[in-house]
Amino acid sequence: MAVKQSEQYQLVIRSLSDRLVDAQAPIRILDAIKWDDSVREEFFRKRCKSLPDVNPDYYATRPLGFDPTERREVLQDIERDITRQLGTFNPVGQIMRRMCREYRMVIRMVEARGKPDFGLISQELYGSASDAFHAGDPTLTDLGMMLSESLTNIGTDLGREPKTxxxxxxxxxxxxxxxxxxxxxxxxxxxxxxxxxxxxxxxxxxxxxxxxxxxxxxxxxxxxxxxxxxxxxxSLNGQHQPICTFLAKGPPSSTxxxxxxxxxxxVITFASYPARLRKLTDRTRAIQMAESGGNFLDVFQFYRDEGYAREDSYTNASRVFRGSSADGLPFTKDLAYLKGFILTYNYIQLAVRKGKLQQIPLLFCGKTTLEDMRTLGQLVEEGLVVPPRYLPEPFADLNALSAWMCFSGFLNNLSLDRIEADYANIL
The missing domain is CATH 3.30.2010 (Zincin-like)
Structure with a gap:
């Protein structure tokens, strides 16, 4: 019996999607770029005075676990078949083709471990600390400095809960x-x-x-x-997708x-706290320092000057230079925390303002990217994507979330300098 066209279309998408999921499975970025314990032990043995001896030869002793050339060819074949079977302008096809290109770029990046190209490709995939949010807006570095000033004013008066x-x-x-x-x-x-x-x-x-x-x-x-x-x-919501199974896996753009x-x-569940925010801003500042020419010792000392313990300073500095050399351009993935917070908050704020509340839960239907949200909304209407099975409480209650965003949007328009002047006599 002949399969209906709509069912055949779904089967084609599912087949291509499954191939993409399988193709990326061996590519494990963090495993490929992390430093082993011997690097830390040698750094401390030399009393934190010498750059870690991390270079292309070091990474060559740590196999990737896959054949880069073979993986590139597999991804290239999938991208070609997506165009052949779905056409150039098919929305699902456009998302999957972009994922193929990203994964090939990831392969290029991990192949360049310890070389200058590693940091340059990282900036292409994850961005740079000098990136602005919008034309004329502050950069990520500006945001990090502004938050650091606010956190300095808070100080340590709130106390620290012991870790027991x-x-x-x-x-x-x-x-x-x-x-x-x-x-x-x-x-x-x-x-x-x-x-x-x-x-x-x-x-x-x-x-x-x-x-x-x-x-x-x-x-x-x-x-x-x-x-x-x-x-x-x-991840689970992506795994429960019956057709677009690629939503279970996140390329760098989804990070x-x-x-x-x-x-x-x-933030909205009141789980965060000043020390946590300081950790995120310090990551941004450390990446900016490395992008400006600072080496591992400079970043290590930055963390020491900020009051971090010696072990923690090493761990944080190694996050910046993993995959690179100790005096090379940084791995910029950690910019995603502050950058993502601002961009995602702005998206939800705008969705509330325009009355498109139904778009907000779709952020959780898998490993999504903001640029695909309109397309995902269309795919839900077509039955190619199912809404998320699991939604955290603040996003399941759109009434409360939209009210919070409405107040937040209004408060954003107030002048903090003017408020500070008005409140000078009472604060």
Missing amino acids: IAAPEAVAILQERMDQAFPDDRAVRVFESDGIVADAAAGADYIKIRSDALFNQRDLKLLAVHEGMVHVAT VTQEGLAILME
Whole structure:
């Protein structure tokens, strides 16, 4: 029996989408660029006075785990077949072709580990600290400096909650929260890991906790919101897509939206705090320093001057230079946090102002990018994309979110300098 045209069309998209998902599977950026423990041990053995000996020869000892030439050819074939089978202007095809091109650029970047091209390609994929949000607007560096000044005024008067929760207990607490958040996907796992730089990291259906990290309850709330209700939720929502399965996997262009949503969630659920915001702004400032010619020692000392412990300063500096050399251009992925927050907030603000509230939950239907949101709305209407199964509470309640955004939009138009003058006698 002949398959209906609409069903045949869906089968073609699903087939191409599955091929794209399979093609990118071996490409693991963070695994390819991270430094091993021997680099840290040597740095401290030399009393933090010498640049880490990280160069193309060092990375050559760390195999990528895939054949770059073969992967490029696979992605090129998929891109060609997308055009042949869907045409040049098909909306789904345009998204998938862009993903093919991004993944090929990622391959170029990891092939250039330790070389000048690594940092240049990173800037193409993730942006630069000197990027402006819009013509004439402040840059990411300007935003980082402005936030740093505000945080300096806050100081440490709020106190710091002691970190007394070890990794095993943190795993148990977060596992219980994930089981409650994703009752239909009880396979979401929380476990300890020795192989991550950050205190925690999320994958498609798991959260890894660094074995030697300590936490407090605020940390765990933030991890549940950031890693669980955004990164894991969007992965699961993408996995539940019956046709556009590519939404389960995020190319670099989706990183900005993903991290922007995660930081926005931290803020509107009151999970964030000044020290957390300082960590994000310091990452932006450190990348700007490296882009301006600073080397690993300069960035390490920047963190020490900001009051970070020696081990933390090394970890943060290594985030900046991973994949590069110790005096090369930085890996700029960490710009996505502040950049994504501003861009995603502006998108939601505009959606509320224009009365297009139905667009907002689609941010969670998978690993989305802001530039695809209009297209995703059309694909939902056509039945090619299904709405997200899991939505965090602030985004599930559009009444409350839109009210919050309306007030926020009005307050943004007030002059803070004028308010400061008016309130001088009472504050």
